[in-house]
Structures are given as structure tokens and as C-alpha cells.
Amino acid sequence: MRVTTWNVNSLKVRLPQVLEWLKLHQPDALCLQETKLEDAKFPAAELQAVGYQSLYCGQKTYNGVAILTRQSGTGMLAEVPGYSDPQKRVLAANVGELRIVCLYVPNGQSLDSDKYRYKLEWLAAVTAWLKQEIAMHPRLVVVGDFNVAPDDRDVHDPKAWEGQVLVSAPERAAFQNLIGVGMKDAFRLFEQPERSYSWWDYRMNAFRRKMGMRIDHILVSEALAKSCRSCSIDIEPRKSERPSDHTPVSAELDV
DNA sequence: ATGGCTTGAGTGTCAAGA
Numbered sequence: 192m193r194v195t196t197w198n199v200n201s202l203k204v205r206l207p208q209v210l211e212w213l214k215l216h217q218p219d220a221l222c223l224q225e226t227k228l229e230d231a232k233f234p235a236a237e238l239q240a241v242g243y244q245s246l247y248c249g250q251k252t253y254n255g256v257a258i259l260t261r262q263s264g265t266g267m268l269a270e271v272p273g274y275s276d277p278q279k280r281v282l283a284a285n286v287g288e289l290r291i292v293c294l295y296v297p298n299g300q301s302l303d304s305d306k307y308r309y310k311l312e313w314l315a316a317v318t319a320w321l322k323q324e325i326a327m328h329p330r331l332v333v334v335g336d337f338n339v340a341p342d343d344r345d346v347h348d349p350k351a352w353e354g355q356v357l358v359s360a361p362e363r364a365a366f367q368n369l370i371g372v373g374m375k376d377a378f379r380l381f382e383q384p385e386r387s388y389s390w391w392d393y394r395m396n397a398f399r400r401k402m403g404m405r406i407d408h409i410l411v412s413e414a415l416a417k418s419c420r421s422c423s424i425d426i427e428p429r430k431s432e433r434p435s436d437h438t439p440v441s442a443e444l445d446v
Numbered sequence: 447a448t449g450g451c452t453t454g455a456g457t458g459t460c461a462a463g464a
Contacts, residue, residue: 200452200463201452201453201454203453203454204452204453225453227453227454251454251455252453252462253454253461253462253463298462298463298464299464300462300463300464306462338463338464355464356464390464392451392463392464393450393452393463393464394449394450394451395450395451397450397451406464433452435452436452436463436464
């Protein structure tokens with residue numbers, strides 16, 4: 192099984208690229224964030240035409256998550272039980288032997304923002320829920336835009352970013368806490384190129400200058416880690432016309 | 447220099463992203 196995560200920053204704008212990418216790479220599951228679409232406007236027919244079924248949970252303008260699969264997903268859950276949140280950021284489903292959780296972690300804006308407090312509270316709620324998920328589903332894959340660069344090597348200029356949102360100590364601790372439910376960062380199970388990032392700012396030619404961050408992640412449960420064959424970032428879509436600022440991250444699992 | 451692009455909403459120009 193191959194599982195991919197991609198923050199598309201508007202599925203309406205990025206649909207042609209998503210269709211093209213699906214035809215080229217044929218993952219078993221493609222998890223999307225920032226679809227920015229109400230459910231009534233989700234392009235399920237266009238995706239069906241290239242062989243993918245859609246599970247989605249969206250809203251107008253902001254947020255929105257989806258899981259596209261070749262075989263149908265079951266056991267869909269679109270919110271953290273007991274944590275009511277009008278922002279559509281969570282989607283879980285069983286796909287084949289896997290339980291897949293797709294997350295769009297709040298950005299946080301800045302350390303003194305209410306959005307930052309929301310980010311930490313949200314991560315704590317999700318972590319508590321994932322403890323239950325992994326107990327019920329040992330073959331758990333948690334993917335998405337985490338809006339946290341776990342380590343300084345995930346940041347193009349750690350000095351400039353020190354203490355900022357995406358890298359601050361409380362965010363990194365929250366990320367480690369989430370990992371602590373029994374997950375591994377699939378990307379770091381393997382040798383990787385220097386300066387591997389999944390997001391580059393649209394401004395200042397950040398992509399060309401390799402000024403990025405690794406904030407999109409695939410976490411695999413410890414039970415799955417030994418069957419993980421690879422994890423890689425595909426920077427090709429970031430080179431296209433009207434790219435998303437994020438690029439796909441994929442993992443291959445022997446299941 | 448709190449900008450720099452991009453998107454959505456909506457038709458002005460601003461919020462939000464990261």
C-alpha cells in the first residue's frame with residue numbers, strides 16, 4: 192500500500208494537478224488538506240473518473256480534509272469524539288489493512304495568538320483520541336499537514352526561525368507527545384537528502400532558494416514500522432504553474 | 447520594513463496561510 196499526504200491549498204484550483212498526479216502515481220490512498228470546499232462542491236465525479244473514491248469533510252473558504260482511495264474506505268470518522276470543533280481538520284477511515292487518519296493541524300499564527308493556544312489544545316485533544324485509535328487499530332497511519340517542523344534539520348534556517356511558530360518548543364513537545372502514543376516518523380526511518388522540505392513560502396522565491404520546512408508528515412504505528420519500505424517527498428508538483436505551497440509526501444508499506 | 451505571494455469572498459480590499 193502506498194499512502195500520500197498533500198496539502199493542496201484549494202482543491203478547486205489544484206484539481207487538474209491532483210488528477211494528473213493520481214494518474215501518474217496511483218497511490219492506494221491520497222489524503223488531502225485545505226480542500227476549502229463545502230461537501231456539496233466536492234469534485235467526487237472527476238476523481239471517480241480516474242479511479243478514486245472520495246471521503247471528505249469540508250467547509251467554505253477554510254480547512255477541509257479528504258481521503259481518496261482506490262478501494263472503498265470504511266469506518267469513516269470526521270471529528271475527534273468529545274472535542275467539538277467547527278473547523279474541519281480531521282478525517283479517519285479504514286483502507287485495506289490500514290487505519291488512516293488525515294490531519295490538518297492549526298497553523299497557530301504566532302506564539303501570542305489565540306490561534307496558537309487553539310493549536311496546542313487541538314493537538315492535545317487529537318493525541319488523547321489517537322491513544323484510543325491505536326488501541327483499536329494497531330496498523331495505524333497518521334498523516335497530514337502538522338504545521339510543526341520536528342527538528343532543526345527540518346528548517347532551512349533554524350537560527351532565523353528559533354522560537355517562532357512551527358518550531359517553538361511547546362509545538363515540538365506536542366508533536367513528540369503525539370508520536371509518543373506509539374508512532375514513528377516514517378521519513379526518518381530512512382536516509383534522506385539534506386534540506387528535504389515539504390513546504391516553501393510563495394514569496395521571495397523560497398522554493399528556488401531551497402528555503403523550506405518539513406511540516407507535512409507520515410507517522411506509522413510501531414506495529415507497522417517494520418513493513419514500511421520507503422518514505423519520500425515529491426517536489427515535482429511544486430515546480431508547476433500555480434503550485435500548492437506544499438508538496439506530496441508518500442510512504443510505501445508492505446501490507 | 448510585520449512586507450514579500452496565493453486563495454476565497456465578492457466587486458472593496460481584507461483575512462488567513464506558514
